[in-house]
Amino acid sequence: MTVNWQKVVITPTVSIKDALKVIDKEALRVALIVDNNKLVGMVTDGDVRRGILKGVELTDTVNKIMNNTPLSANVNLATEELRKIMQQRQILSLPLVDDEGRLVGLKTLYDTLAVQKRENPVFIMAGGFGTRLKPLTDNCPKPMLKVGDKPMLETLINNFKNHGFYKFYISTHYLPEVIMDYFGTGERFDVEITYVHEETPLGTGGALSLLPNTLPNEPLIMINGDILTNVDFSKVLDFHAKQASDATMCVRDYEIKIPFGVIEGEGHEITAMVEKPTYRYFVNAGIYIISNHIINSLPKNERLDMPTLFEIKQQAGFKTLKFPIHEYWLDVGRHADFNKAQVDIHDLGL
Incomplete structure (x- = not known):
């Protein structure tokens, strides 16, 4: 399963309705909120549902419902370590950031379990x-x-x-x-x-x-x-x-x-x-x-x-x-x- 994580990146001012379209359309089932290249939040369909129950409108901006303390990992961590984090937290994906907190990727649990065949001797x-x-x-x-x-x-x-x-x-x-x-x-x-x-x-x-x-x-x-x-x-x-x-x-x-x-x-x-x-x-x-x-x-x-x-x-x-x-x-x-x-x-x- 090859996914393009850049397609799920949105800004805090995007509407909840548009964020939901991203979540529903892409296989990752998540939207990553980025401001000035920094990861500032994450939204899933569960966050949208909880927001609606609290009376939030779909036309409101996504920063009203996003998780503003999202779990992330340093991009230099080994695949084995990333897999352990996701299994322990029971999550399917994990944003990757550099030493300055800039979003540089997203690793899925599937990625860590699938083994890419290497031709290198x-x-x-x-x-x-x-x-x-x-x-x-x-x-x-x-x-x-x-x-x-x-x-x-x-x-x-x-x-x-x-x-x-x-x-x-x-x-x-x-x-x-x-x-x-x-x-x-x-x-x-x-x-x-x-x-x-x-x-x-x-x-x-x-x-x-x-x-x-x-x-x-x-x-x-x-x-x-x-x-x-x-x-x-x-x-x-x-x-x-x-x-x-x-x-x-x-x-x-x-x-x-x-x-x-x-x-x-x-x-x-x-x-x-x-x-x-x-x-x-x-x-x-x-x-x-x-x-x-x-x-x-x-x-x-x-x-x-x-x-x-x-x-x-x-x-x-x-x-x-x-x-x-x-x-x-x-x-x-x-x-x-x-x-x-x-x-x-x-x-x-x-």
Whole structure:
């Protein structure tokens, strides 16, 4: 069901009768009241009925009956979060506003339940040795370690599948047969899986050069196979497309708290003293969107990591951007992370 939300936008001075025509004509069954691009109210046929019972005339302006404190959500919220809000409030649609309160869209419950099929390929890096998780990885690739009741790699694939992705490429090196025996062609999971084997580790960037020439001509999502996350990958792709980016790196906000007073100075001279400061940085989240022409430009079988690839392309004049993610994200690289993942998985709904 495709709807045009702009058709249900009216101003506060429109008559109730005209507002009712909008409500009855459009499938959304609601009218959004906007003043100076700001969402100021919402009207349903129920509001009209209640107004009539109170003696309001159909020729009166709609601001007399509208809900002037309408529920809305920030446009940056993930689809899963929007669905939860609508289900909890038992509503069928939710206006979307930007950080300044300007109306920029409307999401229906149907939109959040329907899965749009994505042709974008997903490349999952699953060839590492998982040295820091020994002895758990002595006979098992790290992405195949179970978090909850299934391997991390299966959870990752399921999350992508829930957002409409079905074309997967998996990079293997260490114990590839464990991964291939479990997933096969992907048919059992209702996806398509192609394996890309690294004879020698090529790094995340170098592995891209091994992808087949039959790769779909769409931006590719690349992700480390040991990441547990509920990121809405569709939003990252939409950002990449709208910004005409050549390569996009997902980043996380990371804080370092210093438990002491920090002294700044030049030589022996003290220029400033900061008591127990907190420093914030963006760190690489191990998730990338790479345009097809970047992949085609890579030399075959040469070792290259992703940060270096971004540096090379940036210096060559390509557009390389960062996309901050705020959703749950965990790099399961150490035993402490693995133990945390076992607890967190129960609240993620993955």
